[in-house]
Amino acid sequence: MIAERALKTLEFDKVRAQVAEFCTSSLGKQQIEKLVPETDFEKVGELLKEMDEGLAILRVKGHVPMGGIFDIRPHVKRAQIGGMLSAMELMEISSTIRASRILRNFIEEIEEKEEIQIPHFIERKNQLPVLTALQHEIDECIDENGAVLDSASVELRNIRQQLRSAEARVRQKLDSLVRGPGAAKMLSDTIITIRNDRYVIPVKQEYRSYYGGIVHDQSSSGQTLFIEPESVVQINNEIQRLKVREKAEIEKILSALSAKVREAASDLLVLVNILGDIDAILAKAKYGAKNKCTKPAVNNEGYLRLIQARHPLIPIEKAVPNTIEFGREITAIVITGPNTGGKTVTLKTVGLCTLMAQAGLPIPASDGSELSVFRQVFADIGDEQSIEQSLSTFSSHMVNIVGILNQFDEHSLILFDELGAGTDPQEGAALAISILDEVVGRGARVMATTHYPELKAYAYNRKGVINASVEFDIETLSPTYRLLIGVPGRSNAFEISKRLGLKDSIINRAKSFTGTDRREVESMIASLEESRRKAEQDAEEAHEILLEAQKLHDELEEKLNEWNIKKESLENKAKEKARHIIENAKKEAEQIIKELREMQQNANRVIKEHELIEAKKRLEDILPEENPILKKQAKIRERAQNLQPGDEVKVLSFGQKGTLIEKASEHEWVVQIGMLKMKIDESDLEYVAPEKEKQAVKLTTVKNRNPHVKWELDLRGERLEDAILKTEKYLDDALLANYSRVTIIHGKGTGALRQGIHEYLRKHKRVRSFRLGEAGEGGLGVTIVELK
Structure with a gap:
């Protein structure tokens, strides 16, 4: 398991919080909040595959129906110990079951149409318990607002009918009172209201004796009394008795449904866990789609290749993408350069992308990126000064580094920020070199940033280590945040000072104070930068030419193979057909000769003229007819003798179609095939008739x-x-x-x-x-x- 300190240092919790925002239920959010990077290679691969399936579903379908899911685990657990669930809790259970059924149908539709391959989602769908019967039982008794329906039982329907009838009688009687003669004078307001669950009317204090009955409440001023008239006391008593019966019947219904939930408790808990898993997977996919992330390939060899990677916590429009590759021949990168140049951001980008991939999250990088699954990730980044422990920045860093050196192995990724900083520069540089030697020597993958100029030459003397720096634009006097692999950082103090207006005489005097070796190193770095830029440009052009050439080569080779296979097939068919024709001709000829010999031997029989003509015709019929396809090809070859510029032709040796440009010589034409122009002998060309x-x-x-x-x-x-x-x-x-x-x-x-x-x-x-x-x-x- 990855150490919590590294997760905190690299701000993995902030990435988790961003992903959690894409969950549609509290179940999914809880899953994401517990998300940690895995260290098992097979497990990481499966996590990334299921996330990629989520991306494919969103890409094809646009959305996944995940509404109506509740965290019903507390309800189920209370039902398991014999508790009675409320109508609202039962409604949430029904809604969750319904959501699982809709999701199951959605996945089955994709499976039937075979639009995309989603084996992990299909496996989870198959694991979802089918609880439709329980959902229907709850829906027959509870509505979508969490109220018990009249149809829940015959007894409840009868009670409520009686209750509504009694309430109607009370209202009718009270309505006659509030609308009777003198009511406007004796009542504070001509309305019917409720106090203590009983129907009452608001009577002025001085007229209380007129209506009689029971006083249930009075206004704050005491001028209005809420009286239950004697004429409705009995009906109100009946309403109260009916409400008691209603409550008892509702409790009976809820208890019965709670018992049904108790019977299906284990299946409900499984269902909730699967829905939470699916919600979390889809949240990862939605996060990836929103932030233009991709699924990286993973390996178990310590190799990292991030293509145009961005820091996941920096907005897309502000982040500067970088390509970073190491882990095979090169196992360590030392980044030098000024502050605010982006060195720390680069470290965190590599660390966070690694943690995200191992947690099954897509990473903010281009397609083709690849990351290794590490057993441990260590990070010593930021100001580690500890006032509570009375430790300086240097001491705090060293305490952390000592802990790392005691735990890491060849399957670890280590990130050092400002290695050796906070102490005497000469001693700090020596310590940094020694620590790097230790880490590199034991096979770990490491990235380190430093200010020390001594480390600029470090990579030139150590196998498996390479320099890098963050580019600085002299024209704008600001960093570009672009990482340059293979080039150490160099001081820009003289150039910046000159751009800001410092006199040349002062700058030249300052240069004279620097050592010859330092000036030579700076000159070497400048030369390296120029060479790098030119090499990048040349490599890019050469790569494009190579791709085009390889593409054409592959296409021509494919066509040539197809042509050879087709040619061989046609030759075999022609040979077989010719063999049959020859065999049939030989048999027919032998039969004719036999008949002629029999005629000749029969001296008594005169051979008639028409018999000779018929025998001659049969011999002629033995010859095969001219193939119409060959006739057509002959015509095309005849037309090829009069080829004109602009004609479409087929180059027989390549099996490619092209267009005639011009006559190159007596027997050669310039032919354009795709983007290429070449000279082709006329005998290798076949005219293609236009359609x-x-x-x-x-x-x-x-x-x-x-x-x-x-x-x-x-x-x-x-x-x-x-x-x-x-x-x-x-x-x-x-x-x-x-x-x-x-x-x-x-x-x-x-x-x-x-x-x-x-x-x-x-x-x-x-x-x-x-x-x-x-x-x-x-x-x-x-x-x-x-x-x-």
Whole structure:
């Protein structure tokens, strides 16, 4: 279990509070409030899978019916010990059972349609107890407002009918009194009211003897008396007796229902726990969808790769994303740089993302991120000064560090903020280096921040350690909060001073006071930064070219394989057909020869002319007819002799379609295949006849095309939620432009973006059909959409 100190230091409780806001019941909130990171690799994997199923359900369905769920555990436990539940408590039990039934039907509908794969939700659905009978029994007696219905029993219906009749008689008698002659004079107000559960009228003090009866109350001034007239005393007595009987009958009904709850107590507790689990899972998914989080892959090898990760407690619009990777060859990162540059935020981002993933929460990072499951996470971050213990900042840090060094192992993640700070710089730097050596030497993963310049050279002399820094913009004199891996931080004091107007003479004098070694190190760092920027730019360009080349290579290889398989199949079929033709021809020829020989041997028989003609015709019929497909191909080859620029052709060796650009030489053409232009020998080209229907569609589309709407939409690098919004707008624009076909580029990647786009297209009313692109269209990286 992860230490509570690390959870508090990294503010994991604040993340829990944010997730709890997305719960729809107190059951789910209680689950989230108890949420802690797991340390078992298999358990973490299952938590993330079920959370991802929740994200898929929300993406496809938009919501999950979770209303009407109450925490009925106290009611059930009281029923278990023989207590009688109130009507309101029984109503809450019925409502919770009804909510579980609605949720079960919702999950079963998804399961039947097979829209998405949700095995964890289906497993929980199967575990939900079916308590419909108990719900119906309660609903027959209790309404949705927690009141006992007349239909709860025959006795209760009779009692209430009598009660309503008696109350009507009382009101009738009292109504005749308040409307009688002189009533306006003798009554304070012409109304009927209730005192002590009995019907009374407000009489002025001086007329009390006129009505007689019983005085139940008086006004604060004493001028008005609330009198029960003698004429209604008996009827009011009857009403009280009926109310006593009503109460007894209601208690009898509630006791019977409480007994039913007691019988189903264990099932009800199971049902409540499962509903709480589902509510908590969906709260995680809703949090992820709201904050543009993703499900990370997990490993058990200490490897971390966060792509464009943000601090989860910083608003999205303010957070600066960073990509951080280490844990294999590199097991430690030392971050140097000035204060307020974002070093501490970087540490907390790594720590919090790790804790969130191990708790089954999505992380604020891009698709493709990966985190390790650690047995322990340690964090020494912030001002640790302790007034109560009379410890300085340095002493408090050291107490914490000593505790970490006594507990960590190779399966730990350790985060040090300002390692060695608060003491003599030379001694502090030496201690920092020694502590890092100890942690790295024992195989833990560590990130540390420091001010000490001695640690800038640390990574160059230690295997498995790399420098990093937070970028500083000299132009704006402010940090960019962008993490630079592989480059140590450098002092910007001289540059900042110069930008602020300090004289060059003063700055040059100051530089002369710094040692030669320091100036060389600063110069080396500046050179490294410049080299890094250029290397990043070159690497990005090379990566794009490599991806395009690899894409084309894969598509051509796939087509070539398909062509070879098809060619081999056709050859085998042709050989088999030819064999049958030859065998049949041989048999027929042998039969004809046999018949002719018999005619020749029969000397007494004259062979007639028509018999010879018939035998000759039979021999000619043995020859196979010319294949109409071969005829058509011959015509196409004949047409290929007169190819023209703009003709559509098929490159036989690639199996790709292309367009003729121009004649390269006597027997070569320049052919455009997708984005590529290449010279192809005329013998390798096959003319493709145009289809009139396609030409008509193309002409209509071009005629009505909106020049501001492109034929394709590029979604590479987009998050799924943003990609779906862009796809929705693009399809609207394409329909207005009267397009019948468009292309959506989503790339190959992990396939998550492609799957999400396909799920959205299936539900779009104006999408006729869609398919993955062919080799010449982009292959698995694009989707071709036909619009209605």
